[in-house]
Amino acid sequence: MMVTEDQIEFISNSLEFHGIVSESIKEDIIDHICTTIETSDHTDFESAYQEAIQKLGGYYNIKQLQLETKQLLHSKTIIRTKRGLYLSGMTMVFIFSVGLIFKMFHWPYANMLLILGLTVLLLAYCPLFFYIKYKQSIINYQS
Incomplete structure (x- = not known):
């Protein structure tokens, strides 16, 4: 399944909505989510997107990743x-x-x-x- 520009924009807006503000981390997570969606067996975007988020541990773990990265920097x-x-x-x-x-x-x-x-x-x-x-x-x- 190929990811369109609109879907990438949806992913970006969703990450911003859930508190991911660091651009570099957001770009890396978007890239990882898009790769996971493109390699998944799902035919619809929503289920593939939810599966990709769950593989990352959910929005809470993504936000924790941002916090830990900032603390390490x-x-x-x-x-x-x-x-x-x-x-x-x-x-x-x-x-x-x-x-x-x-x-x-x-x-x-x-x-x-x-x-x-x-x-x-x-x-x-x-x-x-x-x-x-x-x-x-x-x-x-x-x-």
Whole structure:
């Protein structure tokens, strides 16, 4: 059975309706569905299309595939950002702790260390923390 342009458009619209927004993934899935339909024994498009979707695991699994692909593409950035969050947090804790010790013993530069620790907190740790939360909320919203 040959797939027509109208049927390809139907498949594309159906995937968009079910939440597949990534163009590259959508094109790959359309290609896979068309190949499955063309090699099937069905004579009508609807039953061949439903069989192709079931072979892919249904619309839910297709959407999960899109989410996992997006997470894998952005995993390097997420790892680098979390490493920066960890390092800035450890730096902030270390500088702030040393500043508190200096303050308890009334040593010089105690106020400077406390201000530096708070500066690292406000200019490095907090922005990275909220950036990671924002990116995770976007990924969770799209799933």
